[in-house]
Amino acid sequence: MCTKIAGVTEVESRADRKERTRRALLDAALELAEESSLTGVSLRQMAKEAGIVPTAFYRHFGSLDDVGLALVDESFVSLRAMLREVRRPGAADGAGEIVDRSLRILLDHVHRHRAHFAFIARERAAGPPVVREAIRHEIELCEHELATDLARLPGTQQWSTDDLHVLAGLLVSTVVATAEEILAARPEQETRLLATARRRLLMVFVGAFNWRSS
Amino acid sequence: MCTKIAGVTEVESRADRKERTRRALLDAALELAEESSLTGVSLRQMAKEAGIVPTAFYRHFGSLDDVGLALVDESFVSLRAMLREVRRPGAADGAGEIVDRSLRILLDHVHRHRAHFAFIARERAAGPPVVREAIRHEIELCEHELATDLARLPGTQQWSTDDLHVLAGLLVSTVVATAEEILAARPEQETRLLATARRRLLMVFVGAFNWRSS
């Protein structure tokens, strides 16, 4: 395992090399799926794009579905990182500040991981059934996480768990819709879009604040 | 154009016959696209399913995109019919009654036109770019229609048009999410799902009622 060499660079170990072409395959899938969907990507296209012969694909994945699941995994890793960032500062400011900050973080992440976001947005609806199911499950998990998070917010102490889930679901579907809009929008429409999204979320919060009082 | 004959049945005119295989092609596309997406459907599969030889496809459509656009058209015809039904009784009852009635109509239509709903839900995200764009445009139209409709509701008289669009967008994205959930749900989950959807919409309306008062 002679990894180091006299010079500046390190010699690539066998495992490193393998990991690199695995990444190349994933990146190829991500890029090729951009038009249409994963189901529209052929093994051979992926292999060519990654710079290997078609049959070498099987050294890394058993099937196209496996590629899809791997992409779902890594997409949600970065998505969870985003959620953690949103949740960070414990103390609540005003609702407006929370919404603003969250939207800023969302926008940033969508830009930085555009390919991943586009991937889950697409494959959630189309895409191999296994992949669809995996994504549905992950989103449900996020929703659940958000619900337990909302329970810690001031003012929701005596809410039923059902109501917490209703609000969580509402927020998730709104954010998903917003993310999709950001993906579809041209840059110059972005500010306008965010302003609308901001008010949408605020309206939801107004609804939540006044819940059970009517 | 000798359409009638002595017996009970009418002789199928040339145009009728053409229309019938056109329908067969559209139905085939609708069914075959169910797994994965329209992009995953081949011209040959469609032709075989419709009972014609592959090359005869070109007598009806210039390309697969044309099929997609035709399906978008007829999907939104039935969707608009649904919206008209929701809107019918001018006088407003309570918000609860409006939501209940609307959800009942939605559920009914999703069941009766399941294939069409599934189609737009899928192709909205995946599907040929032209089709995606067409769907996006149609949904935007619905949103706009809903906004002008909301303007006539009591209590929104002095709302800005922007705010009307915010509420309309919120309602559309919620309903779209609900429709997708209905499509994905097993029948026994349906009642539970509708109860959640009901509260989601009510929460939005509570937010709308209390808008601009805080």
Add this chain to the structure above:
DNA sequence: CCTTTCAGTGCACAACTGTTCACTGACACG
């Protein structure tokens, strides 16, 4: 009645698909 139209046919083609199989050769370990 004869003629035109045109939905549907059948064949051909080159390109592409997933998967098998035996292989090569550079790396890592003993």
Add this chain to the structure above:
DNA sequence: CGTGTCAGTGAACAGTTGTGCACTGAAAGG
């Protein structure tokens, strides 16, 4: 140094793909 592992190769396979072309035959029009 010798040896085994294994990422990547290359040829071959049986299917399927979109599309061009010359055709048939029944319905429609004059």
